[in-house]
Amino acid sequence: MSDGWVMVIGLEVHCELKTASKLFCGCPNMFGNEPNTNVCPVCLGLPGSLPVLNQNAVELAMAIGTALHCDIRPSTFHRKNYFYPDQAKDYQISQYDEPINVNGWLELPDGFRVGVERAHMEEDTGKTTHVGTTGRIHGADHSLVDYNRSGVPLVEIVSAPDIRTSAQARAYVTELRSVLVATGASDGKMEEGSMRVDANVSVRRSGDDLFGTRCEIKNLNSVRSVGRAIDYEAERQVAIIESGDKVMQQTRHWDEDAGKTQTLRSKEDAYDYRYFLEPDLVPLAPDAAWKGAVADALGMMPAERRARLADLLQEAGTGTEARTEQTATVVDLGLDDLVVEAIAGGVPAALALARTANEAATDAEAARKLDPGSYVTLLAMEAAGALSATQSKTVLAELLAAGGGDPAVIARMKGFEAMSDNTLSVTVAEAVDANPEEWARYCAGEDKLAQVFIGQVMKATRGQANGKAVMAELQRLRG
Amino acid sequence: MTVPRSAFDLAAAVRSGETGALDVLGTYLAAIDAGDGEINAFNLVTREAAREAAIAVDHKVAAGEDPGLLAGVPVALKDNMCTRGVPTTCSSRILDGWRPPYDATVVTRLREAGAVVVGKTNMDEFAMGSSTENSAFGPTRNPNDTSRVPGGSSGGSAAAVAAGFAPVALGSDTGGSIRQPAALCGVVGMKPTYGTVSRYGLVAFASSLDQIGPFATTVADAALVFEVIGGHDPADSTCLDRPAPRVLSVLDEGIQGMTVGVLTEFLDGVDADVVARTRQAADACAAAGARVEEISVPEVRLGLSAYYLIAPAEASSNLARYDGVRFGLRVDAEDTTAMNTATRSAGFGAEVKRRIMLGTYALSAGYKDAYYDQALRVRTKIIDAFDRAYRRCDVLLGPTAPSTAFSIGAKSSDPMSMYLSDVCTIPSNLAGHPAISIPFGTGDDGLPIGVQLLAPALAENTLLRAAAVIEAAANSMEGREG
Numbered sequence: 007m008s009d010g011w012v013m014v015i016g017l018e019v020h021c022e023l024k025t026a027s028k029l030f031c032g033c034p035n036m037f038g039n040e041p042n043t044n045v046c047p048v049c050l051g052l053p054g055s056l057p058v059l060n061q062n063a064v065e066l067a068m069a070i071g072t073a074l075h076c077d078i079r080p081s082t083f084h085r086k087n088y089f090y091p092d093q094a095k096d097y098q099i100s101q102y103d104e105p106i107n108v109n110g111w112l113e114l115p116d117g118f119r120v121g122v123e124r125a126h127m128e129e130d131t132g133k134t135t136h137v138g139t140t141g142r143i144h145g146a147d148h149s150l151v152d153y154n155r156s157g158v159p160l161v162e163i164v165s166a167p168d169i170r171t172s173a174q175a176r177a178y179v180t181e182l183r184s185v186l187v188a189t190g191a192s193d194g195k196m197e198e199g200s201m202r203v204d205a206n207v208s209v210r211r212s213g214d215d216l217f218g219t220r221c222e223i224k225n226l227n228s229v230r231s232v233g234r235a236i237d238y239e240a241e242r243q244v245a246i247i248e249s250g251d252k253v254m255q256q257t258r259h260w261d262e263d264a265g266k267t268q269t270l271r272s273k274e275d276a277y278d279y280r281y282f283l284e285p286d287l288v289p290l291a292p293d294a295a296w297k298g299a300v301a302d303a304l305g306m307m308p309a310e311r312r313a314r315l316a317d318l319l320q321e322a323g324t325g326t327e328a329r330t331e332q333t334a335t336v337v338d339l340g341l342d343d344l345v346v347e348a349i350a351g352g353v354p355a356a357l358a359l360a361r362t363a364n365e366a367a368t369d370a371e372a373a374r375k376l377d378p379g380s381y382v383t384l385l386a387m388e389a390a391g392a393l394s395a396t397q398s399k400t401v402l403a404e405l406l407a408a409g410g411g412d413p414a415v416i417a418r419m420k421g422f423e424a425m426s427d428n429t430l431s432v433t434v435a436e437a438v439d440a441n442p443e444e445w446a447r448y449c450a451g452e453d454k455l456a457q458v459f460i461g462q463v464m465k466a467t468r469g470q471a472n473g474k475a476v477m478a479e480l481q482r483l484r485g
Numbered sequence: 486m487t488v489p490r491s492a493f494d495l496a497a498a499v500r501s502g503e504t505g506a507l508d509v510l511g512t513y514l515a516a517i518d519a520g521d522g523e524i525n526a527f528n529l530v531t532r533e534a535a536r537e538a539a540i541a542v543d544h545k546v547a548a549g550e551d552p553g554l555l556a557g558v559p560v561a562l563k564d565n566m567c568t569r570g571v572p573t574t575c576s577s578r579i580l581d582g583w584r585p586p587y588d589a590t591v592v593t594r595l596r597e598a599g600a601v602v603v604g605k606t607n608m609d610e611f612a613m614g615s616s617t618e619n620s621a622f623g624p625t626r627n628p629n630d631t632s633r634v635p636g637g638s639s640g641g642s643a644a645a646v647a648a649g650f651a652p653v654a655l656g657s658d659t660g661g662s663i664r665q666p667a668a669l670c671g672v673v674g675m676k677p678t679y680g681t682v683s684r685y686g687l688v689a690f691a692s693s694l695d696q697i698g699p700f701a702t703t704v705a706d707a708a709l710v711f712e713v714i715g716g717h718d719p720a721d722s723t724c725l726d727r728p729a730p731r732v733l734s735v736l737d738e739g740i741q742g743m744t745v746g747v748l749t750e751f752l753d754g755v756d757a758d759v760v761a762r763t764r765q766a767a768d769a770c771a772a773a774g775a776r777v778e779e780i781s782v783p784e785v786r787l788g789l790s791a792y793y794l795i796a797p798a799e800a801s802s803n804l805a806r807y808d809g810v811r812f813g814l815r816v817d818a819e820d821t822t823a824m825n826t827a828t829r830s831a832g833f834g835a836e837v838k839r840r841i842m843l844g845t846y847a848l849s850a851g852y853k854d855a856y857y858d859q860a861l862r863v864r865t866k867i868i869d870a871f872d873r874a875y876r877r878c879d880v881l882l883g884p885t886a887p888s889t890a891f892s893i894g895a896k897s898s899d900p901m902s903m904y905l906s907d908v909c910t911i912p913s914n915l916a917g918h919p920a921i922s923i924p925f926g927t928g929d930d931g932l933p934i935g936v937q938l939l940a941p942a943l944a945e946n947t948l949l950r951a952a953a954v955i956e957a958a959a960n961s962m963e964g965r966e967g
Contacts (some may be wrong), residue, residue: 047585047586047587050811051806051811052585052586052587052811052812053567053573053575053580053583053585053688053689053806053812054565054566054567054573054585054587054589054685054686054687054688054689055685055686056684056685056720056721056722056723057722058719058720058721058722059722085802087801087802087805087848089805089808089822089825091808091810091821094806094811095805095806096805096806096808097802097805149821151810278849278850280801280802280845280848280849280850280853281848282798282799282802282848282853282857285691285692285693285723285799286689286692286721286722286723287722287723288722288723
């Protein structure tokens with residue numbers, strides 16, 4: 007960001023809910039089927055059809071609200087009227103001035119809290135494919151509409167304009183995605199459109215309190231696009247202001263290939279949506295018991311999971327600062343339960359975290375299915391020196407590939423018998439004899455040369471020696 | 486062979502095997518063939534499907550199975566109720582060629598009760614009108630005087646019953662579209678409480694006001710049809726979660742001790758002969774042991790203005806889907822927007838366009854509060870005012886329409902005077918309350934007059950008991966005068 011300027015960013019995230027059926031009819035909510043096969047009179051907007059609200063969608067919306075610390079309130083649905091071919095009824099049923107979730111927040115991994123103004127329910131539109139040279143409606147020869155997505159339940163999560171950098175925006179989207187997956191509301195697949203992001207971006211000079219004129223950027227289909235588009239847009243706005251012009255309030259389209267935002271429509275062309283209360287639906291007022299049941303069914307959210315690990319690392323006296331990234335990784339991959347189990351099983355916290363974040367994380371899907379008991383046993387063997395780090399990693403890879411097993415048995419089959427102290431000291435002594443010059447320097451205080459001897463021993467034992475034990479032997483020999 | 490005139494007697498005759506459903510159908514189809522060329526009550530007569538349905542009923546009777554409450558009863562459906570595989574036009578060009586892939590809930594219930602659908606009846610386009618002149622199929626004529634309108638918008642259904650083309654019919658009532666044509670044609674027409682009859686499959690005009698109800702020659706037939714079509718439907722979220730209505734058993738309970746309020750505002754600006762008949766109906770109530778008093782509910786005067794903002798506003802949204810993309814008429818043009826415009830310009834008639842524009846305006850940014858929202862506030866006032874009136878009265882009584890049937894073309898160029906036809910019927914729609922029009926003698930021109938009873942929400946029992954009393958009085962009056 008240019009010196010002397012600050013970005014002000016608010017994000018609107020549309021999340022497709024992972025329900026079995028659509029928001030207002032019984033059609034399957036499925037991605038990737040043959041076009042116009044998951045349709046019925048309701049989601050095609052045929053004359054005479056009427057919407058009936060999907061209870062499961064309401065529950066997932068409430069779960070999102072609970073996870074984002076929102077107030078869950080009595081709510082209503084409105085009609086948002088505009089003509090578009092993929093809008094089956096030529097209006098969208100959406101929550102407007104009385105959304106189900108209001109006034110929440112999302113805490114980012116660094117502890118920064120972004121306000122969530124609302125998280126409301128609405129139906130998705132169909133999908134239009136413009137056939138022609140440009141791929142956009144202008145200049146298309148003809149257009150094809152697939153209504154399979156018409157009526158798919160969405161929750162739109164609107165952040166407060168609290169975000170100040172593109173990195174923070176990326177962190178927000180990443181964290182929100184984890185929360186949505188953790189609630190069971192979403193599969194979080196941005197590439198399939200399960201999550202779509204619009205960014206409201208404005209800039210102001212450092213120290214200013216007032217907001218600048220904002221532009222809304224659409225078509226952000228990845229975390230990377232979110233960051234790139236915001237950076238581009240902020241610089242564009244700064245350049246306009248510095249050249250003495252004014253930023254015009256606009257909706258802009260992010261062109262991923264060109265790396266640019268382009269005008270979609272300006273404020274003057276903004277639709278008048280003629281919102282009014284949807285007369286075909288009745289108000290929604292979840293009672294305390296229903297809200298309680300949804301809250302009780304909700305598992306731990308990523309922030310809670312990170313806090314849980316941080317506490318354990320703290321207790322173990324392991325520096326938490328340096329471990330933030332590893333903590334975030336294991337939580338993000340849903341492997342934090344393994345770490346917690348391992349620590350509870352007596353494995354040193356740093357080892358439990360490192361093995362999980364570095365090795366188990368390489369095949370997170372298999373690791374999530376791993377029997378925690380065998381994982382803890384393996385790490386305990388490594389911690390006790392029964393297996394070297396290299397051996398431990400090999401056994402772990404075997405466990406993940408086989409989908410489980412007894413680490414002790416695998417270690418034996420691999421020939422990873424723990425080396426006796428006697429054998430080890432002979433091998434270390436051989437390494438010392440072979441490198442007299444390095445040994446002298448090591449004895450003179452060049453500690454880092456210990457690595458030379460460890461390397462030699464490892465080579466000689468094909469990685470089976472325990473690094474810590476080698477180090478202890480070297481220190482003993484040095485006296 | 487004589488076929489009974491009432492659905493009640495007809496179903497009884499079919500159920501007992503005394504009369505065959507196919508014979509009954511034959512009688513009615515013959516009447517349609519003889520008379521509908523002039524009346525134009527039907528957009529479509531579903532002859533073959535009706536024959537199959539009648540044969541199925543006869544088979545059930547022969548097999549000793551229960552053929553249903555409306556066994557073999559021919560029913561005409563207003564052409565805004567979806568019928569699977571059968572064109573449903575709303576008397577509009579814009580639905581040209583569309584065949585719904587499903588039956589409306591009321592149609593399913595009629596079929597399950599053994600009724601035989603004989604056809605789809607003419608109407609004002611999308612139910613917007615009071616004369617059945619706003620139709621792509623030409624006007625329907627009043628069977629009592631073919632130079633006159635049958636009323637509307639359910640004029641085809643009212644005329645079909647009045648002409649003897651069907652013993653009963655269904656209409657939809659958004660601002661009086663069942664009751665006003667019932668009055669002008671001299672038949673019974675009932676608008677039930679909003680939410681007692683499913684709207685699923687009724688092509689929407691104004692969703693918060695639309696309600697399906699029966700036309701019949703007797704109050705008992707209307708009650709019978711209401712029992713068949715009423716009751717909860719999970720496909721309509723606004724349909725009340727209550728068991729199917731049971732009203733037939735109370736019809737002969739009388740109104741001894743009830744209080745009947747003559748609604749004075751409904752007598753203003755109404756023709757003298759209509760006022761006179763209304764007062765006679767009040768006298769009949771008194772004679773039957775009810776306490777009759779005049780009651781003023783000034784708020785009902787605001788109904789017409791509120792209605793002509795709320796109904797068009799909802800319609801402007803409900804009718805947006807007729808865009809040429811998925812079904813019905815498409816007029817090709819250079820791009821999608823131009824195609825939408827060309828389709829809608831060609832497909833909608835003048836009255837529909839007028840109301841879409843009115844409703845779009847009423848909902849527009851900067852105007853919504855002054856128009857649409859204000860109308861909603863008025864609606865609430867009307868509901869509150871009715872609630873106060875019903876603390877004193879069990880039912881309210883007034884005329885259904887300000888005059889007898891007017892001549893075809895008389896009001897076509899003056900929308901305001903046409904809109905005034907519904908001044909007495911609109912308040913019940915705004916309140917969601919039940920109301921019924923019962924034929925009560927004729928006017929100075931010899932044409933039928935209807936009187937209207939209004940009752941609080943879900944008080945169909947009370948409403949129909951009083952209606953039966955007025956019907957009996959009308960029958961004995963006809964005997965004396967006739």
